[in-house]
Amino acid sequence: MKLLLTSAGIKNASIRNALVDLLGKPISESNALCIPTAMYGHPWVGPGDKVWSFISGREPRTPMCELGWKSLGVLELTALPSIDEALWVPKVRETDVLLVAGGDALYLCHWMRQSGLLHLLPSLNNTVWVGLSAGSMAMTPRIGEDFVGWKPPVSSDSTGGTIDAALGLVDFSIFPHLDHAELPTNTMANAERWAAGISVPCYTIDDETAIKVSNGTVEVVSEGHWRHFPT
Incomplete structure (x- = not known):
């Protein structure tokens, strides 16, 4: 599976070009499935009109x-x-791209496990996963306790005892929405503190930035601001 992990979707030409490169063909020739599931677990974005707005x-x-x-x-x-x-x-096997909404990352992780989609992903070699915020964070090893909202039933998920454990399909974590005007706590200082509490490499990215992962190669695509925190 190829990944385009964004903070806020396909916000600029650079991120769009990265998407087309991963698809290997124009967007107008590509079939997509959108996954709104994470939205239901977050009080700011679901359920209700925002889910409909995403899908439509x-x-x-x-x-x-x-x-x-x-x-x-x-x-x-x-x-x-x-x-x-x-x-x-x-x-799912026939689609070119999965468009994964933001919301609550751990809620999304839970339903990826429960639904069986997680087990299917390794066989989707040519499919592109486009994550939006929580849709990106779910693919990482840990989201950090700052971002823990919904908590899964203890018996339902295997998280190794770590409250913020995600799926670990990449080996780095993501702090999204850096310096967002409506999220005053999403500062570089708080990102530094967040990264210090996670034992894997981390990126903080703003809404004009995405992380492209293909064939084991990680590339930051940005028309904005970002920072890498190595371990």
């Missing part, structure tokens, strides 16, 4: 679904455990 491509501050895809469908992870895999696995 009416979120210009965090563009994902409104990019002009050849086709766009919805993959709701909370529904998958109750239906036969034959109904959804082929659709």
Whole structure:
């Protein structure tokens, strides 16, 4: 699987070009499935009108679904455990890109495990995962206790006893929305403190920045501000 881990979606030409490069073809020729699941776990963005806005491509501050895809469908992870895999696995295998909304990262991790999508990911060699905020953080080893909101049932997830453990599909963690006007605590000073408490390499990225991961190579794509915190 190829990854484009963003803070706020496809915000600028550089991030869009990185997406097209990962797809290997134009957006207009690519089929997408959007995953709104993380939104339901966060009180700021779901459930309700913001979920509809994401799915319908009416979120210009965090563009994902409104990019002009050849086709766009919805993959709701909370529904998958109750239906036969034959109904959804082929659709995932056939899609070019998964557009994963922000919200609560641990809620998303939980439903990726429960739905079976996590186990499917290693076989999706040509699929692009585009994460938005929590949709990016879920792929990391840890999100940091600052970002813990929803907590999974103790018996349902294997997290190694770490309260902020995510999926660990990349070997670095992400502090998103650096210096965001509506998030006054998302400062570089707080990012430094956050990184000091996590035992893996970290990046803090603003909304004009993304991290591209392909064939084991990590590349920062930015028209804004970011910082790498090595261990």
